[in-house]
Amino acid sequence: MPEARRIRAVIVDDEAPARALLREYLGAEPDVDLVAECGNGFEALKKIGELEPDLVLLDVQMPKLDGFEVLELLEKRPAVVFVTAYDEYALKAFEVHAADYVLKPIGRERLAEAIRQVRARLAAPVAAVPVASPAALANAARAPGQHLERVLIKDGANVHVIPVELVDWIEAQDDYVGVRAEGKTHLKPQPIAEIAAALDPARFVRIHRSYVLNVDRLARLELYAKDSRIAILKDGKQLPVSRAGYARLKELL
Amino acid sequence: MHPLLSGRVRPILYLAMWAGIGALLGAVMAALSPRPLAHTVAFIAPLSVFYAFACLSAWWVCRANPLAMTPPARVLTVIVSASLQAAALWVALGALYAALLGRFAHIGPERAGIFRDLAVLGIAGIVLYAQSMAGHYFLLSIETARAAERQIFASQVTAREAELRALRAQLNPHFLFNSLNSISALAGSEPEAARRMCQLLGDFLRTSLSLGARESVAFGEELALAERYLAVEQVRFGARLGFEKSVAPDAERCLVPPLLIQPLIENAVKHGVADRVEGGTVRVTAAVRGGALEIAVENPRDPEAPPRRGQGMGLENVKQRLNALDPQHARLDVYREADAFRVRLTLPASGDGAGGAHA
Secondary structure, eight states: OOSSOOEEEEEEOSOHHHHHHHHHHHHTOTTEEEEEEESSHHHHHHHHHHHOOSEEEEOSSOSSSOHHHHHHHOSSOOEEEEEESOGGGHHHHHHTTOSEEEESSOOHHHHHHHHHHHHHHHHSOGGGSOOOOHHHHHHHTSOTTOOOOEEEEEETTEEEEEEGGGEEEEEEETTEEEEEETTEEEEESSOHHHHHHHSOTTTEEEEETTEEEEGGGEEEEEEEETTEEEEEETTSOEEEEOHHHHHHHHHHO | OOTTTSSSHHHHHHHHHHHHHHHHHHHHHHHHSOOOHHHHHHHHHHHHHHHHHHHHTHHHHHHHSOGGGSOHHHHHHHHHHHHHHHHHHHHHHHHHHHHHIIIIIOOSOOHHHHHHHHHHHHHHHHHHHHHHHHHHHHHHHHHHHHHHHHHHHHHHHHHHHHHHHHHHHHSOHHHHHHHHHHHHHHHHHOHHHHHHHHHHHHHHHHHHHHHHTSSOEEHHHHHHHHHHHHHHHHHHHGGGEEEEEEEOHHHHHBEEOTTSSHHHHHHHHIIIIITOTTOEEEEEEEEEETTEEEEEEEEEOOTTOOOOTTHHHHHHHHHHHHHHHOTTTOEEEEEEOSSEEEEEEEEEOOBGGGGGGGO
16 A cells, blocks of 8 residues: 555535635645635535545535534444534544544634544555444434434435425334335335334323324324224325334324 | 611611600600609609610511502501501500509609600600611512512623623634635635735724624615625635625615614524525515515525524524514514525614605
8 A cells, every 4th residue: 555645635615715724724735736626515515425535624504404414414424523613523524533623713723623633534554544333423413312303315426305394204114214205105215113203292102012103293092902993094004003012103193 | 777777877876766755755754744854754754765676666567568569558557557566565565664663773763754755755665666667668668679670680791791792603613614614715825815814804803893892873874784794704605605795875874773674694504505406595675564564585495404503593593682672663574485484574764764664
């Protein structure tokens, strides 16, 4: 392996002056090549997916997708240095194993130190670099005590953003969940228990091992056999309700 | 603790007053049934000291029957019955004491004289105790008034503190951090622009501090502050941030609490511009209608954006301040549509612009 490997970097920030400053500072690093600059979360997702850079300098608050949501949706994750004016995300940043967390206004020396961290991380054997699970990432995208407000689904180059109030129900399908909203089912690679835990329990109930229901959609319950019931939704759709699911539903209603 | 017994001066004054009362009673008794001065003093002095303390009991009687919560007829009954009881006790004690003086010291008038002395004690006892109750009610009312005054003062302090907190919170630190970062960026490539930005930021800070120190400001000044703020933000967001205003001249002359619309402008930039890829235009409209100043701040919004933390804080603060200003006529209406967000403030028009509606 060559000892001086080059670092391909992407800058993600919605403010032009902030990008200019990062560009200037990166220009002073001999081994860093700037391969793209992005002004919002969607663009970042697309560019990072295409270019597979080694390093992303990532702002947190941006239009469309925030920095944590971008990370959640990435399949292959580069080293990340968060660059933001907000110090309250630092803890979350380290939960998702960010290489560093730099506060604005950014100092040249401070950014250089972050780049040194990244170099060390890239030089380490792959197994030694901690990788956050998608669950940790999804949790990091929310404030503590806050419930999931929108479900993000990556579909090729597109991202569907589904506000949770539009979700009718969620169905487990092997390693995926099918999220049903506005007449369409979107597949997302996530265990159903994980998404059920992230949703607001006052609105979404795990009615069955394989189903999570938005209770606003429930029309009525019918007894189907001893100990098992069927939930009839307002659009006529029928979903199975287990005994434990019925108990949870009864507690809520 | 009884208020007349607290401190050093009050008990002395109170006893001095009773020395006078005792002397007066003694003079009356001596006039009715003449006797040597020493005999009069020996009889009346201990009884006066006793009644001086007995009258202090009126404090607890008054406190148990506060004027504000007791019907007047009941107050009168309490005064009469307490006075009669106290006087009866005094007369009984006086009779016992006179008998003891006569038996063991061989001083004091004959039987008819003792009855005259006791009659004086009885009448004076009723009058003095009733006086004492009136005096104590007076003391209590002063105390209540003071407590109310303290409470009003305390609530004014609380309100002012809330105001100051609001003003401090409005000097949004993230705005400063981001602005400094922009200046740092410009310093390398466009030093002139960096200097201009320093000046804009300085202007904004100075104006917001000076407006914040005042009770009320003309809406036009408030608007000028918002424009300075937007000028700074325009350096960060570039063409993404647009601003339009449509403000009637009489509205500009109306008086408003300082920095009232500033948090609304900041929210509009955050949600209408910073959260949208294409940015947006912040619109401010204001007019005077029917004696009321109506101000609206509007921004586009991303229908997919989730409600961010802290979004309600600025609005809540504005609502509280309007409520403190005039709960009857000032109000805040929030219109949250799919792709736009609008806040309308309505407050009584005051100052130079107030007459504009009738012109």
